[in-house]
Amino acid sequence: MNDRPLDLDAVRTFVRIAELGSFTRAAEATSATQSTVSLKLKRLEERLGCKLIERTPRYVHLSAQGATFLEHARELLKKHDSALAALTGSRQRLTIGISDHVAGPELPLLISRMNAQDRHLLIEIRIGSSGELLKCYDRYELDTVIVRLNDGRSDGRFLAEEKFGWYAAQGWQHHANEPLPVATMPEPCGVRIIAGKLLDEAGIAWKEVFSGGGVTAVSAAVMAELGVAALARRMLPLGAVEVGSKLDLPELPSLPIVLHTRVREGRPSDAITALSAALRSAVKN
Template identity: 70%
Template sequence: MTERTLDLDAVKAFVRIAELGSFTHAAEAMGTTQAAVSLKLKRLEDRLGFRLVERTPRYVELSARGAGFLEHARELLAVHDRALFAMAKARQRLAIGISDHVAGPELPALIARMNAQDPQLLIEIRIASSGDLLQSFDRRELDTVIVRLHAGRDDGKIITQEKFGWYAAPGWQHRTGEPLPLATMAQPCGVRALAGQLLDAAGIRWTEVFVGGGVMAVTAAVMAGLGVAALSPRMLPFGAVDAGPKLGLPAIPQLPVLLHTRVKDERARDALAALSAAFRSAVRG
């Protein structure tokens, strides 16, 4: 029987496809092209002698044998990493700041994926407003920040664009003649500032009825019926409705998510590339 040796890059490509559900997102995470990822997968399938992924025009799905191989593939990569870095004296620290308006419910799974990808990286996460995080980044307290667009800066790399709307609890009604009640985050918050600017430009009176320390607090206020908030749909609990069209509120433009980093180490950059691709996947749904 001919000995079959697996290409670790091909195995890594398969795991990325399985985790992100997309050849495109896998290529972005690995810093290569979709064609290269497809070729790696084909070579791996040829080496194994069976199909790992079922491809359709609309989605990517693991075959039955591919699903069975996935855990073995993860174990193989983990053993490789442990062997490669067994002699390392200390884990490498990577301090990441993520805007509360960006983090979202997917964050714990994303961080767990990063930790699993490279056990030798000690990943520290700070959640705060974009303005606070950028100040910490400039003071070199953080290696990387993932934030919303911040006025006066052009040194970040756009990861993705995300839509926003004016969300309220189902059945919530605006009382005629009263200022529009808003639930917002505390200053400095770029989304809060943008919401006020849009309403002012449209000549709509508004007032802050709730100022929270994070997006989760703001969404809780919205679902309690206190008012409306400018939020991304992925941040909302099931049942929240976009009240903007009914109330005649100005459209909120898509807002970019930007990566600011001074990281140059290849391992840390690989982890950030995977995190960026995962955020793109979460935003695009």
């Protein structure tokens, strides 16, 4: 019988692979190379005497033994982190701003990934427009912000890029002789500014019929058949359809998602890395 204890770092790596469904994303989340992640998993599988992850050229999924071990692995890491927290007796605080055009329906998943990285980290998240969050970041009110690329700024780290389009409710019809009704978020929303500028440059008459305090409100206005909105596909409510080509509207660009952070080390940095990897995964899917 092999009584050699499990390598907790390898166990944590296995959990990352299982949660993110990718060796590459697990490497990003743990600030390691892909070869290091593969080696840690291999050693864990050798220690356990079974295959935990099945990998094909396109997919990564758990084996039957891996699915069984996953919950035990999570519980093991939870107990380990709790024991450390009990001894240190302190909780670090991390304040994060996420653009409403970035957070999307995956926000619970993103929070879960950070919590799994460190269950004793006190996380505060603020949702708002990219411009407002960047102002808060510059005033040191936030440790980290994840926003759409802001004109006039070249700082920050590129995370992903997402295509935007013009969307409306499936049964909505535009009256040809009337200005295009548009549902938006108020300025300084960068997406609103870009959409309005492109419509003006194309010579398309438009009017703002709804101004919502967030993407959820704008999506609700779209589904209430008030008009069209510039949205990323990931943000769409069920039943929304792309109408840009049908109405001959200007093509909207792909907009980058950018990370700004002053957090460079320690547990908060690990949580930010895990958040970034999970967000990339959500956007690519």
